[in-house]
Amino acid sequence: MKRFRWFLAFIIIVFVMSGCKKKEKLITKEDSIIETNTPSPTVTPTEEPSPSPTTDPHRDEVESKLTGLYVSKSVASKRPYAIMFNNIKVASPQSGTSEADILYEAIVEGGITRLMGIFEQAKSDRIGSTRSARHYFVSIADEYDAIYVHFGQTKYATAKMKKLGINDLSGLSGIGTTVFYRDPSIKxxxxxxxxxxxxxxxxxxxxxxxxYNSSYEGHFKFYDADTDLTSDKVVNKLILNFSNYTSPYFTYDKQNKCYLRYQFGVPHIDANTKKQLKFKNIIIQLVREWNIDRKGYQTMDIENASGEGYYITNGKAMKITWKKNEATRKMRYYSEDGSELKINAGKTYIAIFPNNRTSGVVFK
Structure with a gap:
């Protein structure tokens, strides 16, 4: 009996201990499960980088008042120089003409023409040859708030410069040898x-x-993008018969969309660069012109006047009108519908051409 009790007690102890081990094992398993099921760190979705703003290629530039092309702000604010060029055969080709943003041509005495370049950025150490002033060129230079550069002058030009208060650099003044020099190899x-x-x-x-004077408004209005004229007037070649002596002409370069200049039967080049002069725009301004005295000096009605003309670009021409008020320094061109003319950005050639010789303007 006593042995049975001991046996029973042993069985109970074994059972209890076995249950404890199972419980302990179960807890351990649960603990393990809890540890292995610990939530993973939260992963923040990667944001796609926002596109960087497009860099403006003209951020530090503005449109030139002369060409409509983008230039530095410091260049765009500078007063231009209006420089007189000799334009007879013996003095050709001239030096520095390709640097002019705008090139004017008008008759002087004897049927020859003289050129005047409007320079936003003169660069060369040789520009010329430079010749004397004429009063209508003085008036045109004032349209651009320009410093007028000349070597010599007529009495009419001197009077015009005084009347308009022109800042000029003259070869015959006290600073002549500072601004100009002579090339002894040329007569x-x-x-x-x-x-x-x-x-x-x-x-x-x-x-x-x-x-520039703060009140200066600029001379032209420009298209925002290169624009073809809607006109039906095709111009592959333009001839300007100023006189029997001077008949420059232009041919259209379709690939580069510009006009190449010729005079005296050959390409008109810049002696500095050996490259032919080319222009995006051509304006023909028809004016009333006549002899002012017995010496054959010319004058023209451009002080407070209006007239007709042509604008030529990208292989076509259209009729325009113009109006000038010298007192306000404003010269404006207008389309046939009466709106102010817009031109393409680039260099411009302007012919001041007698309106009683329009047969000398030949389109081909």
Missing amino acids: APHNAFTSLKGLLKGTRILGYRTK
């Missing part, structure tokens, strides 16, 4: 040249303003 009077260094030094000595 006078065709051997006077100026340079960027001379222009800047003369301007500084005379204390001329170097920035």
Whole structure:
């Protein structure tokens, strides 16, 4: 009996201990499960990078008042120089003409023409040969708030400069040898040249303003993008018969959409670069012109006047009108519908052409 009790007690102890081990094992398993099921760290979705803003290629530039092309702000604010060029055969080709943003041509005495370049950025150490002033060129230079550069002048030009209060650099003044120099290998009077260094030094000595007048509005309006004219008038070649002596012509370069200039039967080149002059725009401004005296000096009605003309670009021409008020320094061109003319960005050639010789303007 006693042995049975001990046996029973042993059985109970074994059972209890076995249950405890199972419980302990179960808890351990649960603990293990709890540990292995610990939630993983939260993964934040990667945001796609936002596109960086497109860099503006013209961020530090503005449109030139002369060409409509983008230039630095410092360049765009500078007053231009209006430089007179000799334009007879013996003085050709001239130096520095390709640097002019706008090139004017008009008759002077004897049927020859003279050129005037409007320069936003003169660069060369040889620009010319430079020749004397004419009063209608003085008036045109004033349209651009320009510093007028010339070597010599007529009495009419002197009077016009005084009337309009023109800042000029003259080869016959006290700073003549500062602004200009002579090339001894060329016969006078065709051997006077100026340079960027001379222009800047003369301007500084005379204390001329170097920035545009705050009231200056600009001379042209420009298209936002290159624009073809809707006109039916095709111009692959333009001939301007100023006189029996001077008949420059232009041919259209369709690939580059510009007009190439010729004179005296050959390509008109810049002697500095050896490259032919080319223009995006051509304007023909028809004016009333006549002899002012017995010496054959010319004058023209452009002080407070209006007239007709042509605008040529991208292989086509259209009729335009123009109106000038010298007192306000404004010269404006208009389309046939009366709106102010817009032109393509680029260099411009302007012919001041007698309106009683329109048969000398030939389109081909």
